Amino acid sequence: MKSLNTDVVIVGSGSSGISAGFELYQQKVPFILLERGDKVGGAGKFGSHGVFAINSQQQKDKKVKYGYQEAFEGMTDYNHYFVNGELLSRFLKESGENIERMEQMGLPVTVEQSEQKAHLNDPLVYHKFNNFTGKMANWDKLPKKFEAAGNMVLRQTAAVNLDYNDGLKAVIAEDSNGQKIRINTKKAIFADGGYCGDQEMMAEKYTDTDELLNLGEHKADGTGIKLAKKLGANTQHNPVLFAHGCAPSFQINPMARQSSVETLTNLPLLWLDQTGNRFVNEDVVYDFAMWANAAHNVQGRYYAIVDQETLNTFKTKEINLEDTIERQFCEVGVEPRTTVGPIPDIQADFDKAIQSGEVVKAETLEELSEKINLPLAALKRSIKVYNQAVKNKKDDTFLKPADELLFGVKDGPYYAIIEHCAILGTLDGVNVNRNCEPVKRDGSPLKDLYIVGNNVNGLYSDGYPSYEGIANGFAFVSGWIAAKEAVKSMNNEEVKN
Known part of the structure; x- marks a missing residue:
């Protein structure tokens, strides 16, 4: 089996994966980005038109009054308290700064009234990509930056297994030719976008699966969810269709x-x-x-x-x-x-x-x-x-x-x-803590692993809510959180050693 070595493996190059990669790139932490498809990007690249945020500089400049209290209480109440309060809180508090990060990534957005007629009088929280075509082109530039800094972006390569024994030893990947690759690594971030591409998982959760028009990423087959569950992560949650x-x-x-x-x-x-x-x-x-x-x-x-x-x-x-x-x-x-x-x-x-x-x-x-x-x-x-x-x-x-x-x-x-x-995908999968680490039924984390974006439980009770851009906003922020926590964990381990 071919063998590679790195500090972090990121699985998926959609909003959460590309965001995690950008943080590691900025911190000069070696990583390998795996992308199952032949092009980088996921639903956030190919379909989304913006992100949700509160307390961005743009909102402050416009003196927007809607802030943390309104957003936290609104989301919690909307979901009848079936939410991960710590995770929701961290997402909201970091969502504003993420808008500035996105500009640094070459993915600028502008806060403006919602695209949808039903939301024209909503608080000013939707940040729309300045140019949809430009977003697509700039997204493709990010992997080139990563590679120029010495990292690897492996397209048409999917994670298929983990070598895990009281901690992560390696991610086992497979390319389009069936060649297995062992990637020895310290941390793994699963940003592979839910399970809308796995017909068996869909049919198990939704009785109307055969009627759904799946406009999401068919390559999202629930790999991150399945591997976390295999290691004992808690995946109990109401199904949430995007x-x-x-x-x-x-x-x-x-x-x-x-x-x-x-x-x-x-x-x-x-x-x-x-x-x-x-x-x-x-x-x-x-x-x-x-x-x-x-x-x-x-x-x-x-x-x-x-x-x-x-x-x-x-x-x-x-x-x-x-x-x-x-x-x-x-x-x-x-x-x-x-x-x-x-x-x-x-x-x-x-x-x-x-x-x-x-x-x-x-x-x-x-x-x-x-x-x-x-x-x-x-x-x-x-x-x-x-x-x-x-x-x-x-x-x-x-x-x-x-x-x-x-x-x-x-x-x-x-x-x-x-x-x-x-549908644009699924929005349930693995229970995580505020650091996006998968947790067991007793709440203890599975160390060295991070679950982000559409793989995560805890932001929604039973359906996608009418907070425009919330899923894409969370994807960017959760990828950022996971990368920061992975680096922090590795630095602490070095200090202990």
Whole structure:
């Protein structure tokens, strides 16, 4: 077996891994960064648009009043006290300084109002990447800096095992050719992003796994969680899905912005679950986390129902509804569009989606009921009640605002967009202490190991909350914490020796 030597092994090059690497690079501590994929980066690089923080210098300059007390009490209360209070506290207290660190990393962000319509009046805590394309390029420069300083970045190489006996001896890795590598090391930081890429783990925890649209890192297969559990780490926690928005399929991906089918997905039209009933105020579309949670709550799939008249209206007119994804694609300082249409290609887009299966078309409600397997009586009742709400501009059940009750479902042809709960990953795994060390059931730490980012339990009770950028912010900060603690531990060991 090939053998290498270093002080620290970092597993994963997403937000938490790259942050840990930057801290070690600054402190001139030798490390090896393992990346399973052929490119550096994870969900934080390829999908995230910003990070959460409090008490950053930018916030201080703007005299933002929302600080530690509000954030700590808000998160604790939101999660019904099912939180790791020490870890949450440390994250919040270091989140502001992390904003300055990110600028040093070449990943500058600017505090500005939330991207999402539902959060426009929230406290000013969201720090958005100044330039999404620039972020991608600058992320790729970091491994080059690491390597220039004498560290190793091994792509297409995954951790597969640990040599551990009352302390870490080595990380066993494997490259894409099946070659095993023994990396003798003092510390290991597992930043490999949860387990959304392990179908068996997903199915064990989520009954709607087959319906979920996985937009996360499929290479995140729970390795860090599994290896920590094997050594006795406590992995007991409610499953926490990183649910974020909804979409018809990978063919009509919200990140592509190429189909008006996706545009209608992002509006508060009529939604029915798999029993043919409405299940939520469709205005929830304006909060990505809650939108996805609503879909997850009805087994991961629902249907957006429109008629031909609705399509014809969008084709020729400007509609006073906001596309919920619009703000996400605006660079810092750019004003988003707050209307939709005209969409001259809408019929062609829907016809194409019918052929590929993302949309079902039917001339009658009876035919639609049969094609998408909805109970006909429930389907007819739901449409009748919704049409009355549109007519009266009053939604007695779900309380949708009157100015969003614009389109009834009257005459065929009818169209059903098949919607799936989209996920960016998972947010549960290993219980850790405030230093991001995995702990056993008695609370004692497994020394020499650190678990960070989406591998960690303790920030969320049962779902991703509406604190924009919280997962990515925690990833950067937890990687930083782990690296600092690893260095501190090694220095203490040297003093003792």
